[in-house]
Amino acid sequence: MSKLQIAVRDIADEMRERTDRGEVATYIPELANVDRKHFGIAVVGVDGEVVVGGDHDMPFSIQSVSKVFTLTLALGKAGDRLWQRVGREPSGSPFNSVVQLEYERGKPRNPFINAGAIAVTDLILSGHQPREALGEILRFIRFLADDQSIGIDEKVAASEQRTGFRNAALANYMKSFGVLDNPVDLTLGVYFHQCAIAMSCLQLARAGRYLAMSGRNPATGHPVINAERARRINAVMLTCGHYDGSGEFAYRVGLPGKSGVGGGILCVAPGKASIAVWSPGLDAAGNSHLGRVALEALTRRMGWSIFGA
Known part of the structure; x- marks a missing residue:
């Protein structure tokens, strides 16, 4: 061995x-x-x-591990322009903190806290229907893993949509500052399903x-x-x-x-x-x-x- x-x-x-x-x-x-x-x-x-x-x-x-792959996709689409809407600094706060987002006027501290990942997903969604954006994320992960059997746990996705009030608050707050381009419910729908990839x-x-x-x-x-x-x-x-x-x-x-x-x-x-x-x-x-x-x-x-x- x-x-x-x-x-x-x-x-x-x-x-x-x-x-x-x-x-x-x-x-x-x-x-x-x-x-x-x-x-x-x-x-x-x-x-x-x-x-x-x-x-x-x-x-x-996989939940927030998915944010590595969406960050990669978003950087491929927008390059360093992505960092105009999302920061790169450690948060020092819980992953779903509203207080930090308010203090920093709607710009998430980094792409791996929930607010930042929602902003990244919003960028991927722009110009697409939610189903198309989610399909792009799933195809990318399947390509990387060389495994077409990877899918979404629909029970987990539905569970997140029923209880994702804090994420909805984060998304609406960012929308008020112009950080999100798409309707909040569409961005969150993609985000919840992305996190539910199994x-x-x-x-x-x-x-x-x-x-x-x-x-x-x-x-x-x-x-x-x-x-x-x-x-x-x-x-x-x-x-x-x-x-x-x-x-x-x-x-x-x-x-x-x-x-x-x-x-x-x-x-x-x-x-x-x-x-x-x-x-x-x-x-x-x-x-x-x-x-x-x-x-x-x-x-x-x-x-x-x-x-x-």
């Missing part, structure tokens, strides 16, 4: 036995039904090596490979985005990918990553691997508790931290 195979096997075994699992998200009713005993991990190396453990093939709602750890790790490979699609060798843009997306993931827990994640894991309240984390070891973990129990900041613990163990054992072994 390779060093990576041994590390992933041992980490999966350890996570299976741990009892400190955090709490599942309950503000989206459908997510409250997920068993927090699940844990999965998948590592896809830039050399093509694939190593998996635990519930690596079980689909889960993927397994293996599918998610495959989809994230381009960020570990300077923007290239490993299947074709052709660029998905240029190397500079991939580097910048990774930088925003490092500083903003875990909301007000981003500093703690950088301190302990030392890699760019993006979490979602479904319990998934996509993590990038530049030049080495794309990693996805899933454990539904969340910490106080809304990030997967065991996911972060597992990634910390993996980067330590493999010497993958961007800050040094």
Whole structure:
């Protein structure tokens, strides 16, 4: 067995036995039904090596991990003009904070908090019908993962639409400042369905490979985005990918990553691997508790931290 195979096997075994699992998200009713005993991990190396453990093939709602892919799409459409409507700074506030948005006159702090991601989705929607915009997002993720079976969990999407009052408040507030171009209900409809995309750890790790490979699609060798843009997306993931827990994640894991309240984390070891973990129990900041613990163990054992072994 390779060093990576041994590390992933041992980490999966350890996570299976741990009892400190955090709490599942309950503000989206459908997510409250997920068993927090699940844990999965998948590592896809830039050399093509694939190593998996635990519930690596079980689909889960990727939620805010989807924001990595919509940010990539939006930058492809608008380039650096995107940053006129969304910032790049860490928030230091909860992911659904209204107070910060009011203080900053409707401009979201970064594209990974909810307000920022809604603004990014609004840009993708412009000039399209909601179904077309959502189809573009889904086709892009399927292309990256090389897997046409990836779809949307309609129960989760409906659950979010029924209870997404805070997101509606954020969107309406941004609309009042001219940050959103499209009708709020249409933008939110795309956003809720985007967050309800369901993927397994293996599918998610495959989809994230381009960020570990300077923007290239490993299947074709052709660029998905240029190397500079991939580097910048990774930088925003490092500083903003875990909301007000981003500093703690950088301190302990030392890699760019993006979490979602479904319990998934996509993590990038530049030049080495794309990693996805899933454990539904969340910490106080809304990030997967065991996911972060597992990634910390993996980067330590493999010497993958961007800050040094």
